[in-house]
Amino acid sequence: MKREKAHGRAIEGQGLGSDLSEGSIDNERSFKSIWDLDGRVVVIAEKPKAARKIVEAVFQEYKPRVLRYKGIPYWVISSKWSEITVVPAAGHLYGITTMDKGCPTFNYIWQPIHIAERGAGHAKNYITLIDKVCRGADHYVNACDYDIEGSVIGYLIIKNHGDVNRSLRAKFSSLTPRELRNAFSKLMPLDREMVEAGLCRHELDWIWGINVSRALMSSLVESVGRSITLSAGRVQTPTLKYIVDKVTSRNLFVPIPQYSVSVTVRIGDSNYSLEYYGRSLESREEAYAIAEAVKAVNKLIVVDYKEEVQGIPTPPPFNLSDLQSEAARIYGLSPLTTQKVAEALYLDALISYPRTNSQRLPKDLNYEEILKNISRIPQYRGLISKLFSEIKGVLKPVEGAKEDPAHPAIYPTGVASISLSRISRRIYDLVTRRFIASFAPSGRLLRKTIVLSPLRQGGGVLFKLAGQEIIYEGWLKYYPFSMPKEFQVPRVGVGELLEVVSVKVDRKFSKPPELPSKIKVLKWMESVNIGTESTRARIIETLFTRKYIVEDSRGISATDLGIAVVEILNNYFSELTEASLTRSFEEKLEAIRRGLASRSQVVSEARGVLVNLLNEFTGKKTEIGISLAKAIGLLKPKAKCIACHREVFDEDLCKYHHLALQELWKAYSEWRRREGISTEEYLNYISKLGIVGRWVKELIDVLCAGQSKGRKLSMQ
């Protein structure tokens, strides 16, 4: 669920009659300036950085005094009629918890987050400070980020420490001085529907997550008396299923042979190997026929020669997931590491807010000043003077398509770093270079393509030679991590004859599906819109903590436990395994925002669905617990698969090896058609191929061993 802007165009502009239907006129009338409020006014910001920006933009000329409580800054502004205190929260200071131990449970309460959650100790001082400044205040302003979570953060603070009936909402879509000044001159009534939607989101996630997690755990406790931490949730479960699906198809992979003809020709003094470019070859015979034809003429004719200049477009500045991708690609850093390092750089004021989806820079940012400040760092001095001369003083950054209402793209602030660790330096360098590069022109590549054939007309028998040269580096000078590899190819003319140096038939194999990397998983979550910038990397790590997934030399693999959990959840809580549960939440929350549904309605509806599902689950609890216990290895199977330690499913094989058997014989029909080999030769051959899926490989090993012992498995 994205932290999308509350009352942006996306919502108000949905119906044609929207300008009539929304109470915009009433809202206009109820606008109040911060200066209209008299007495003691408390302004609540989402975090210290935002509080500071608010003070600087709105109150600077009124001589704000900065005070501190246990290191937390807050500001007091005195005017003729009022005393305004700007105080920061630190994200959510309240969370859901319960005293209930059992399942199902729908008894939850909102509590200070340091009581509700482990590891949230920092919240205590914020709450103490807020309580102190709120005491006896006359007005409250929720000035948290203008989105669903910000509405909840500010509301719960005012509800617990102030008075919601004497509260207003500041509405701004970025922390720029202009927006902030505007927001504080037109304070809105408290956005109650938004708050209700936000509270509802928390409660739905909680009742689904806690109850299904507890159901899983209790099935183990009841069947084998073991207590192991298991979990499920709206975001983590679809993510786990995505990984399990990928791992399953990788483990079941059987390669299929493919053929091509590789030819080397001589151009001038050098040899070049050509890529087969004709129609696909399904048998060895076809490939040999072509190889013979080439050998017979021993010359290839250039049937086409093309040169084209291709632009390499300047990339936009980073959003978080782009930064995470690049840090993974270039330095092998995990998304969570990158995020943590970027957060630390942000707290040191070296870069802007990193938890953003935006690929756009703020219009009112002083680009020139930032670049000049960066140029004080010796390693960037040369780059920046090069940039200034290349663009002749016109500083216009490239923008990407992705936006974020709360924050711009990540950029360096121009503050010089004192000393940074190696990883921090690398992340800072990526952000800085990408920022510099975003002002630079596109690069240009010269691409040459030569198409050759043994026949003058081509006739479907084609070979290709492609080369590329960088003719203009452009932005790549500043961000060299994406420099294309050059490959020089000489210029030739159509009709020219080239001497063949060698010809051979190549047999290759179809490519196995790849195991996903952490960054692949994160990008997938982003593409289906589950989780947020702040939570995606964390949720992936949770799956590791639960031992649902493990790191493998080729990527992320799923454990038997992870596979079993997906299977069980698919059977009993199928909503939870699909990313579409998030869509259905969003629709319900949208209805609450529009006043078409109430939080209690939506929660009790979800509760009804869950009670039914949990009942069905409970009926099969022992059976489920036993299957989980077997997946973890707590219980020995009654009958063991001949290829592994798992329980037999059919024909002496477990579920996975049974599937592998089917895949193996399905692929054999292709092998027989293309290679004309016996089953024995087939098994022998593919058992030696490293790309064979794990379950298939394990199965072949027993089949080969079994055959030598005169044992045979059905091959249908």
Added chain:
DNA sequence: GCAAGGTC
């Protein structure tokens, strides 16, 4: 102890 969401 379990979710997902803020941020320190």
